[in-house]
Amino acid sequence: MNVSEFDYPLPPELIAQTPVEPRHASRLMVVNRATGQISHHRFSEVVDFFRAGDILVANDSRVIPARLFGKKASGGKVEILLLKARDARRWEALVGGKRLKPGLKITITNEQLAMNKKARPEVELTIVEDLGEARRLVEFAEPPALDELGQMPLPPYIHTPLADGERYQTVFSRWDGSAAAPTAGLHFSAEVLLALRERGVQLDTVTLHIGLDTFKPVTAARVEEHVIHRETVRLTADTARRINQTKLAGGRLIAVGTTSMRTLETAALRSAGVDGSLRQASTFDPGLCPWKPVAAVDEETDLFIYPGFTFRAVDVLLTNFHLPKSSLLMLVSAFAGPELIKEAYRIAIAERYRFFSFGDAMLIV
Incomplete structure (x- = not known):
């Protein structure tokens, strides 16, 4: 067919x-x-x-608010979309950006909430393994407070922010x-x-x-x-x-x-x-x-x-x-x-x- x-x-x-x-x-x-x-x-x-x-x-x-934004030590921006939890700290994720090799550390922040002092300022994650097709296994330094750090992921065909x-x-x-x-x-x-x-x-x-x-x-x-x-x-x-x-x-x-x-x-x-x-x-x-x-x-x-x-x-x-x-x-x-x-x-x-x-x-x- x-x-x-x-x-x-x-x-x-x-x-x-x-x-x-x-x-x-x-x-x-x-x-x-x-x-x-x-x-x-x-x-x-x-x-x-x-x-x-x-x-x-x-x-x-x-x-879950699975869309995260972070920075590498070099200052380069990285967008991460969590897909599946392996355990409390390890996730399969889509990671967008260049030179994202295993061992790379990324600092995750929610700048808007951080400015209002309503969220934990940051959490660090490490890329553990390249799973192919832009998917990577990542590990957080501690279980992430996604309600504070993450944003709601919307389908790629929706371009209007959700109120x-x-x-x-x-x-x-x-x-x-x-x-x-x-x-x-x-x-x-x-x-x-x-x-x-x-x-x-x-x-x-x-x-x-x-x-x-x-x-x-x-x-x-x-x-x-x-x-x-x-x-x-x-x-x-x-x-x-x-x-x-x-x-x-x-x-x-x-x-x-x-x-x-x-x-x-x-x-x-x-x-x-x-x-x-x-x-x-x-x-x-x-x-x-x-x-x-x-x-x-x-x-x-x-x-x-x-x-x-x-x-x-x-x-x-x-x-x-x-x-x-x-x-x-x-x-x-x-x-x-x-x-x-x-x-x-x-x-x-x-x-x-x-x-x-x-x-x-x-x-x-």
């Missing part, structure tokens, strides 16, 4: 630069897989498409660890959560810490050649039990976002006895791996979902509009069918929907 099949032209003015207020005021496109029907709504109406006895599962990962960092966090956010928000969750407000509970929809969470690779286009010529990024996922035994009870009672499992989808389908594959790497899960014979109850998981997943994948757990997907040639667009195409997604995106552009992280939502039923 050619990656070019997942490309599309997007007018740049449709890339949302700021979030809407209130959160639930965004638009909602509803795509029906069975009928092919596409309809247009406000996100505040999303509860109308759920039923009592359904369970909605969102990603509770929280974005309130909490607008890049979801109402579900709980566990620090992501370099980007699970954006499908950004549409939910306290009012929508209350309406869902009143409808009889259960709410639950999983955890997937998102890295910046989520924004990368697939550069391989063929989809099957792409190596998906690994991300840490966690689904507790209690959540697995509630999901399985819901499915056995005839309720639907609703995934909020592609990250929740990857976590839930990883859990279903593990429960079905699939061991080792999940990168080529789309090639597994579904006859050898029928749907079984979701199992608890706590691991790094490399599950790559693209057309041909057999979904074993999720019944409904809530998502945003994704970048061309991205693994996320391939995932939604696998769930709804490539042709239906192409038509939905064509209509979304014609109807001036807002795209990407701060954009509008799509509900695939």
Whole structure:
């Protein structure tokens, strides 16, 4: 399957630069897989498409202020984006700059806060290892106070400063660890959560810490050649039990976002006895791996979902509009069918929907 099949032209003015207020005021496109029907709504109406006895599962990962600025002893400036914690002091990071060899020491400061005397003035880190592709293992002299030293990382296509960092966090956010928000969750407000509970929809969470690779286009010529990024996922035994009870009672499992989808389908594959790497899960014979109850998981997943994948757990997907040639667009195409997604995106552009992280939502039923 050619990656070019997942490309599309997007007018740049449709890339949302700021979030809407209130959160639930965004638009909602509803795509029906069975009928092919596409309809247009406000996100505040999303509860109308759920039923009592359904369970909605969102990603509770929280974005950390992972963007740091520092200086070398020579005075040269360095920008660092923390990606993944190895322990309290060692991180995998993207480090931008020249002559950044192992052993180099960098002093991290937040000049704006330091001027106001509200932050620790500085902390030193050392480059430990070159991991390739501008990634490096870095070690802080002491555990960094990121809330004081760091800034919120925004996707590269957002150029407008964010007035309130909490607008890049979801109402579900709980566990620090992501370099980007699970954006499908950004549409939910306290009012929508209350309406869902009143409808009889259960709410639950999983955890997937998102890295910046989520924004990368697939550069391989063929989809099957792409190596998906690994991300840490966690689904507790209690959540697995509630999901399985819901499915056995005839309720639907609703995934909020592609990250929740990857976590839930990883859990279903593990429960079905699939061991080792999940990168080529789309090639597994579904006859050898029928749907079984979701199992608890706590691991790094490399599950790559693209057309041909057999979904074993999720019944409904809530998502945003994704970048061309991205693994996320391939995932939604696998769930709804490539042709239906192409038509939905064509209509979304014609109807001036807002795209990407701060954009509008799509509900695939």
